[in-house]
Amino acid sequence: MTIAKQALAALAAATSLTTGAMAQEASYHYEGDLRLSPQTGRLAADWTLTVTDDALAEVTVFLNAAFGEASVAGPGVSGVSSALAEGFSGMMRSYTIMLEPSVDGSDRVIEMRYGGALFPEPSASTINTLDTEKIEFTVDSFWLPFDARFSALITADLDIWLPGQWDGVTMQSITSTPGGFHIDQDVPALDLAFTLMSDFERHAAPGYAIYDTRQPAGGNIEAAVAALDHCTDYLNTLSGTAGPLPDASIVVTSRAEGGYSRGTLIALTDIADASESGLTQFVCHELGHYWSHGNAMTVENWLNESFADYVAIMGMRDAFGEAVFADRMAGYQRQIDGASGDLPPVWTPGITARPPYLVAYRKGPLALARAEELIGREAFARFIQAVMEARVSTTPHMLDVFESVGGAEARSQFEQILADQAQ
Known part of the structure; x- marks a missing residue:
């Protein structure tokens, strides 16, 4: 099923997945519980998906095939079929869910449960991880049910449970709770992305915070700080009344490729050998996506x-x-x-x-x-x-x-x- 692979490759290369959606309506509200086991690389998820788009008669979502068959039920569901599909970095399972008609504009509810090892085999892509040092989740691993159109927007409330001491960043709002975190995503977006870290160095300044997750940390971090200072000042001046940039969370990773921007959550590749000019362009590019509004899946x-x-x-x-x-x-x-x-x-x-x-x-x-x-x-x-x-x-x-x-x-x-x- 090459369309899934092509769409994911496009979305992985896309960037601003929050700000371009601010004027649009969400098709779904995701409410969930996510239990993570960093020691084993396993997760268990329990979702309630409220379909807020009355025009939908059926929906198709992709989910990581490593979880096997998910349980799909709920008062808005009249039927379900599933099939395997080729993904960007592994197999996915697609679920086509037939919806009950919307009565007087009422929302339809889908309940999905699944669990297992996110990466039973080493992943070809290192963008997502689930281990004792860093948990980095984006759509790339299909850890959550994702609309197969690659254009539907979601809002979300997610409770995350995991053992140990962690810090966390996300696209919009994350707060520490007893035993984990709560993510609140009230601005419609394409993705629900977050990074949790147990071992990192933090560098904070007005407008941003850098989380260096490399081991050892520190290589070229001064250049990253200088780039962020310059780009923040330059873009805030350039944008006029369209700014200023909201506070950004910058995660520096050890991988050679796979940088991205999810609104104010930005992941950088290993910057140890980056030139000052190249790093400045990289950082300004990712911050500049705050003003990107063209549909990433179209000619725009x-x-x-x-x-x-x-x-x-x-x-x-x-x-x-x-x-x-x-x-x-x-x-x-x-x-x-x-x-x-x-x-x-x-x-x-x-x-x-x-x-x-x-x-x-x-x-x-x-x-x-x-x-x-x-x-x-x-x-x-x-x-x-x-x-x-x-x-x-x-x-x-x-x-x-x-x-x-x-x-x-x-x-x-x-x-x-x-x-x-x-x-």
């Missing part, structure tokens, strides 16, 4: 990634100067020139496919650099601020904002750049 994902990346490059330029900026853009162009086959345009009115990596992360930022040249840096900064303030989520809306700042002729030229038709 270029808005998420290209804007976050170019804003990050602008922040890097502000810190390290023109030569570093020019070198980064030249490197992007070399990657485009060296790509095998023709890359699609960044965007056209008739485009239907979600952009591939090199388009979203390389062609898009290059197009934005050319747009900045068209109208000048001062006007372009006003444009970026207006995009943030307007919560732009589609390319036509973005182009309207660009025209309001740069004029109709500049808009036409920018559209040609996005369509690969500029002379």
Whole structure:
């Protein structure tokens, strides 16, 4: 079932999974109890899913296949079928749940129970872990039932139970309770992600806290602090009334790849060997996703990634100067020139496919650099601020904002750049 694998790969690369959803309604409310055994790598989950979307006649959710068959019942359920599906880093089980009709707009309730080892075999992906030092959960491991459309939003109340002394961070609100934690997610989001840590070094400053979970900790942490200080100041100034950034939790991990942003929860890869300029771009990119509102699963994902990346490059330029900026853009162009086959345009009115990596992360930022040249840096900064303030989520809306700042002729030229038709 390759669609599941492709969708998860896309979602794993997606970023802002909270702030872009703030104006949308949730399809579900998740209320659950989660019991964790770090010593054995096992969990037990008991969920009540309230379906708040009256239009749904059935739902399909994915769950880690390592749990076997989950128990699915509840007053809103009229039938259930399940099947195995290929996932991003292992097998999943899909559950198609037939719903009772909604009576007078009443919510339907689904009850799901399951348990077992999250990783009975070593995982190909190290983004998620369940051990005695760190518990890091995102959708990547399908530890929770996840809507197969990869676009449905959820709110959540989750009680977590586990032995020992831990600290925890999440996308919205986490509080310590006797025997564990309570997570409150009242802003609709795609994911329910959190990290619990028993062994870490914490570095706190106004606007953020860094949790270094590497063993040993400390490699290049001063550069991370400097990057966070600069990016926080730069983005808060750039965003105007769309800011400031909320306090962020930054988890530094020991893995070589797999950084992500879930709203104010940001995971970094091992930064020990990162250059100061590269780390600044990385941090500014993840923080910049606070203003990402394009649908990550559609053609508009270029808005998420290209804007976050170019804003990050602008922040890097502000810190390290023109030569570093020019070198980064030249490197992007070399990657485009060296790509095998023709890359699609960044965007056209008739485009239907979600952009591939090199388009979203390389062609898009290059197009934005050319747009900045068209109208000048001062006007372009006003444009970026207006995009943030307007919560732009589609390319036509973005182009309207660009025209309001740069004029109709500049808009036409920018559209040609996005369509690969500029002379």
